Amino acid sequence: MSQPANVVTADTFMTDVVEASARVPVLVDFWAPWCGPCKQLMPILDRLAQEYGGRFQLAKVNTDEQQELAQQLGIRSLPTVVLFKDRTSVDHFVGVIPEAQIRRLLDKHLPASSDGPLERAQALKASGDFSGARSLIEGALATDPQNITYQTELAELRALDGDLEGARTELARLQGVEPNHAAVKRLAALLAFSDVIAANPDVMALRERAASNESDLDLQHALAVHQLLGGDVEPAIQTWLDMMRHHRGYKDDLARRSLLQAFELIGDADPIVSRTRKEMARLLF
Structure with a gap:
């Protein structure tokens, strides 16, 4: 069974929709309690979210409670349903449309299903x-x-x-x-980063502190970990490269060790890994 739809507000929209869509597509249902067609559409979307088994995340925005957010996003009619993927809106529809049409929209943008x-x-x-x-x-x-x-x-x-x-x-x-198994190395990297997350759980507060304390390497490192695990890989990698460039000895070469752990999570197939390894080699030698 899929996770119930997230109730999204203006405060959580960036995290729960935009940033989350970097990991899995997010379908956002803009609705209101007085809207009859919205109530017709909701059970269809709930059923599709369950049937698709995690291939997309369903989120709901009550436009009566989140009027400013709806205005900012240009929502003029209800229901409006918007699909976000890779941090941007990629498709949408307005009103109650046939379920088959919703499926076509989803299948156009979602990763293929696997039986494994x-x-x-x-x-x-x-x-x-x-x-x-x-x-x-x-x-x-x-x-x-x-x-x-x-x-x-x-x-x-x-x-x-x-x-x-x-x-x-x-x-x-x-x-x-199996100490050299790729999955075991990945788990070790994840748990190492999880300690950083546990010590800095509030990412919004962390962003503010890191922005106002750019010389605090612990804060910059913690923010990079949050970014990496949240799918925002490029800035995380850049933070650690900058630390390698200017603060090589910090905490027993923390930046280099973090990059190597990041590679275990990202996977060698991603081009960013080979590019970063070359940059690290230039810094090391």
């Missing part, structure tokens, strides 16, 4: 449905209990669900079994 349990679990994880993702992986492990990738994915879901100690215990066990 890992891919389906990762789609659910990206939408925030950690319990649904965990159920899928636990089911997969029941038939393939020695699968290291499934085991690390389950540990990662534990961490995302708040059980950091359980995830660390599992990481220690996995490092004793």
Whole structure:
């Protein structure tokens, strides 16, 4: 089952819609309690969100309560439904349209569905449905209990669900079994960054502090971690490269170690990794 739709306000729109759409497309339903067509459309969108199994996140904006936000976004008729992807609006429709037409809009922009349990679990994880993702992986492990990738994915879901100690215990066990496995290295990187997130949970307050204290490397590092895990990779990478360039010795080469951990999360297939490795080589030698 998919996660229930997010109720979005002007204060959370950037985080819950724009930034979130870098990880998974976000379909935003602009509605009002007095709007009859809105009430017709809502159950259709809820059903599609469940059926698509994490391939998109559904969000809802009550325009009676968020009038200024609706005006800023140019919402003139209700219901209006807007699809955000990669931090920008990519499609929309107004009014109640046939379900088949909504499906065509979604299928045009959403990543292809996969029948594999890992891919389906990762789609659910990206939408925030950690319990649904965990159920899928636990089911997969029941038939393939020695699968290291499934085991690390389950540990990662534990961490995302708040059980950091359980995830660390599992990481220690996995490092004793397959220390060089890519998924195990990814989990180690995620848990290292999770400690930074736990120490700096309020990203909005962190942004303000980092902006007014540009020389505070701890704040800049923490913000870079938030950016990386939030999908905003470029500025995070640039922060650590700048730290390498000007503060190589800071905390036992923290910037270089952070970049290497970031590569484990991003994956070598992403061109930014090879570009950054070349830049690091120039700085190191």
